[in-house]
Amino acid sequence: MxxxxxxxxxxxxxxxxxxxxxxxxxxxxxxxxxxxxxxxxxxxxxxxxxxxxxxxxxxxxxxxxxxxxxxxxxxxxxxxxxxxxxxxxxxxxxxxxxxxxxxxxxxxxxxxxxxxxxxxxxxxxxxxxxxxxxxxxxxxxxxxxxxxxxxxxxxxxxxxxxxxxxxxxxxxxxxxxxxxxxxxxxxxxxxxxxxxxxxxxxxxxxxxxxxxxxxxxxxxxxxxxxxxxxxxxDTGDRLLKDSRKHKYLIKGPLPDEAVFPPFQDFEVVHNYLQSNSPNQVRLRKRGQKGYYSYIHTVRRQNNPGGQVIEVKTQITHRDYINLLTQRDESHFTVYKKRRCFIFNNQYFQLDIYVQPSHPRCQGLMLLETYSALDEESLKKTLPTFLDIQQEVTGNPHYSMYNLSLREDWRHSKKFCSSVNGPQDMAYQDEHDKDIPNLNRSISNGHDCKQALKLNGHSELNSSAPMNGKA
Missing domain, CATH: 3.40.50.300 (P-loop containing nucleotide triphosphate hydrolases)
Structure with a gap:
């Protein structure tokens, strides 16, 4: 080294x-x-x-x-x-x-x-x-x-x-x-x-x-x-075997940058692709100052033991542009500013939804981290400079897949009631009564497994360099 x-x-x-x-x-x-x-x-x-x-x-x-x-x-x-x-x-x-x-x-x-x-x-x-x-x-x-x-x-x-x-x-x-x-x-x-x-x-x-x-x-x-x-x-406990993703709803406005520890900001753009099987397929563009990396993700949900596996493949800018032609028009493109930082020896990722996105995402901010700590211990490590409203881990109302749906959730057959697999609890309606920016009348109970399929996206150049001028 x-x-x-x-x-x-x-x-x-x-x-x-x-x-x-x-x-x-x-x-x-x-x-x-x-x-x-x-x-x-x-x-x-x-x-x-x-x-x-x-x-x-x-x-x-x-x-x-x-x-x-x-x-x-x-x-x-x-x-x-x-x-x-x-x-x-x-x-x-x-x-x-x-x-x-x-x-x-x-x-x-x-x-x-x-x-x-x-x-x-x-x-x-x-x-x-x-x-x-x-x-x-x-x-x-x-x-x-x-x-x-x-x-x-x-x-x-x-x-x-x-x-x-x-x-x-x-x-x-x-x-x-x-x-x-x-x-x-x-x-x-x-x-x-x-x-x-x-x-x-x-x-x-x-x-x-x-x-x-x-x-x-x-x-x-x-x-x-x-x-x-x-x-x-030092990654703290984020990468321990028993660590689990936690997601929190953050109330705006976003605090001044000066109160944050050293951080990195990224532009992030997500698009879902057309599909015909139990898998969700999406593209991610992520970068800084005009330079981007591109990821093709297949979310495989019908695996032995109920595992949810995400297969991520690095692709070129050309692959990305070509695959965008297969964009699923039932979803809006998702735009975020992603802020990454370490606080109390815990690694955090703050996703700030920006326009143009679906109106339900206006003002939405979600904080994510991985930890093996118990609930009370984890609360003590959370950023004190953010106004954390509640934990929404496993809540399908905060799934990016659901948030990007064009249709009203009350009428959409694509709404996923179980988006993170059996390890994440599905929230009951009472947990969501005070959540802003959400359509309350959801839950037609449709499983996303019936809505999606990988459609020939495996033939990608996975060995391409990660950075390309967009």
């Missing part, structure tokens, strides 16, 4: 690797959002195999061994390979693939070095992943020919390695290819790829394996905790 002596800026180089269906894509998006909220600059280094594949390389054009060099990417590309070329060509191809990876990484590392803020650089796989998919003697040949060595490529190049274990190992009931139109591995192949990828990093001084011993949300939190712990960022 680089910390220049003049202002103690941190440049942290993280490799996020793992097997198919391990949560790597969602993990990258969550890491980006978490550290952006802390005021860090986040760079996402694309996987070099993705760069080559997007340039016209096809598995049908490669020998069996050349295609095997791209096995980490098979989880997203299902074309068959045909064995027809020599082994030496495969070695040369792997060598060029590794050179491409190192050069792309070095470009981002240099950007991090000159960045004026703390900087997190997330590498979608790293140099040693390549060693897992070719024979040991061929790997050693590549090392010798280029004056490379495993210590430099594995131990000294990156600050931390996180391996997200495939759902095929320990969470078999969740292993699926349905959300990835090009993913085709069976469970046994997925386990093999996962094991090989993990083995390639054994020996790194900061190597963390995030297994499937908890539910998916717990897995993502453990990943975040691991990174924060290594960087010595």
């Amino acid at each position: 680089e910390k220049p002596s003049d202002n103690q800026r941190t440049v942290y180089k993280l490799v996020l690797t793992g097997g198919p269906c391990g949560g790597k894509t969602t993990g990258q998006a969550r890491l980006s959002t978490f550290f952006e909220n802390l005021g860090w600059k986040v760079f996402r280094v694309p996987e070099s195999a993705s760069v080559l594949l997007s340039g016209g390389i096809k598995f049908s054009d490669l020998s069996e061994e050349e295609a095997f060099c791209l096995l980490p990417k098979i989880e997203k590309v299902g074309e068959p390979c045909e064995a027809r070329e020599s082994q030496c060509e495969a070695v040369k191809f792997q060598e060029n693939l590794l050179k491409t990876m190192l050069q792309i990484e070095d470009t981002f590392f240099e950007l991090g070095r000159t960045c004026k803020r703390n900087c997190l650089i997330i590498c979608d796989r790293g140099a040693m992943d390549a060693s897992a998919f070719i024979a040991k003697d061929k790997w050693e040949t590549i090392m010798k020919d280029n004056s490379w060595n495993n210590v430099e490529l594995r131990d000294n190049r990156y600050n931390q390695i996180i391996h997200m274990v495939s759902a095929a190992t320990g969470a078999e009931e969740y292993y699926s290819t349905e959300d990835h139109s090009c993913r085709s591995e069976g469970i046994e192949l997925a386990r093999e790829l996962d094991s090989k990828a993990a083995a390639s990093w054994v020996g790194h001084p900061y190597f963390d394996v995030i297994d499937n011993s908890t539910d998916f949300e717990g897995k993502i939190r453990r990943m975040l905790v691991s990174v924060c712990h290594k960087i010595s960022i």
Whole structure:
């Protein structure tokens, strides 16, 4: 980890690797959002195999061994390979693939070095992943020919390695290819790829394996905790296994900025997309000073055990514009100012709804935090400079999905009466009698599971850089 002596800026180089269906894509998006909220600059280094594949390389054009060099990417590309070329060509191809990876990484590392803020650089796989998919003697040949060595490529190049274990190992009931139109591995192949990828990093001084011993949300939190712990960022209890999201209604007007602790403000725009299944699908545009990141989210609600899983994918500005053509016109676009800050060692996110939005959102402010504290202890940590009216966790009246509906809630068949899954209580009408800006006569009892479906949005470029000028 680089910390220049003049202002103690941190440049942290993280490799996020793992097997198919391990949560790597969602993990990258969550890491980006978490550290952006802390005021860090986040760079996402694309996987070099993705760069080559997007340039016209096809598995049908490669020998069996050349295609095997791209096995980490098979989880997203299902074309068959045909064995027809020599082994030496495969070695040369792997060598060029590794050179491409190192050069792309070095470009981002240099950007991090000159960045004026703390900087997190997330590498979608790293140099040693390549060693897992070719024979040991061929790997050693590549090392010798280029004056490379495993210590430099594995131990000294990156600050931390996180391996997200495939759902095929320990969470078999969740292993699926349905959300990835090009993913085709069976469970046994997925386990093999996962094991090989993990083995390639054994020996790194900061190597963390995030297994499937908890539910998916717990897995993502453990990943975040691991990174924060290594960087010595105190997250309080926000990321503990038992932490739970809490949402509070804030009464306006917004206090003067001077009363807030150090904060970061972001412009946030949400759009819901057309769909035909139990999943909610939305786009998020988020940024500062004309630079934005773009997230495609699928909210999967009919999972084993009643889990609600959000699969977040980083997309490009071009993908974002293209997907906006599938906007669901039954929803208004949601506009917010999002203020992120830490108070009493607790991380908070204040969403301030701004125009143009549905009239029911006028003046609406919602404060969110994650905590494992009991109710009374948590109350003592809440920001004293905000006028907190009441907790509205799990109240469908404050679901962004419901708030954005164009129709009157009394007549809408899309109103979701249970928006956060079984872990959040559905509020009774009596809890809402004093809530401003809401249509009181709601509750037709329709479940959002009947209203939504993912409609072919899985073919996105998840390895795109996170920032783009809008």
